[in-house]
Amino acid sequence: MKLGRLNHVGVATPSIESSIAHYRETMRAEVIREPFDLPEQKVKVCFVDTPNSQIELIEPLGEDSPLTNFLAKNPLGGQHHLCFEVPDIDEARAYFEGKGKRILGPTRIGAHGTPIFFLHPKDMEGVLTEIMESPRQAH
């Protein structure tokens, strides 16, 4: 498996609107993308572009969002996951399975429109890790 770029840092928030204001006004980021819902993933998403990566703002969508427990423990929100790109998602899945790392659920289409999966934080040095097929590699 070949490790690609850090695609984004996932940041959970109770309010994407207030987080957008923070990144625009305090961080002077150019937030040009509109928030959008990913109902199948039970999250609302808004990307904040930085010169070399992205912040992925994520807010729970619906009751049983995967963010619900995280925000119960971290009411202000906070760093949630890291997302790395790989050239081939199926090869990466087999690689991590071979390493005995717990993969959370099926490979599915993520917020960038390419296949992703998640690795359990307890198997990844405490970091919830998202693996994403590089957009330019999508078949």
Ligand SMILES: CC[C@H](C(=O)O)C(=O)SCCNC(=O)CCNC(=O)[C@H](O)C(C)(C)COP(=O)(O)OP(=O)(O)OC[C@H]1O[C@@H](n2cnc3c(N)ncnc32)[C@H](O)[C@@H]1OP(=O)(O)O
């Ligand atoms: C896919 C769209 C978009 C994209 O980029 O394309 C996204 O990234 S959406 C992101 C939201 N979706 C997910 O996170 C899906 C994968 N996550 C999960 O399946 C759960 O969040 C899980 C299993 C990581 C944790 O579930 P839950 O919070 O319900 O369980 P616990 O509270 O019992 O936590 C278990 C254990 O893990 C620790 N934990 C939980 N979340 C994190 C985290 N983000 N980073 C590090 N550690 C985390 C938690 O503290 C518990 O540890 P313990 O020592 O037992 O307290």
Ligand SMILES: [Co+2]
């Ligand atoms: Co993500």
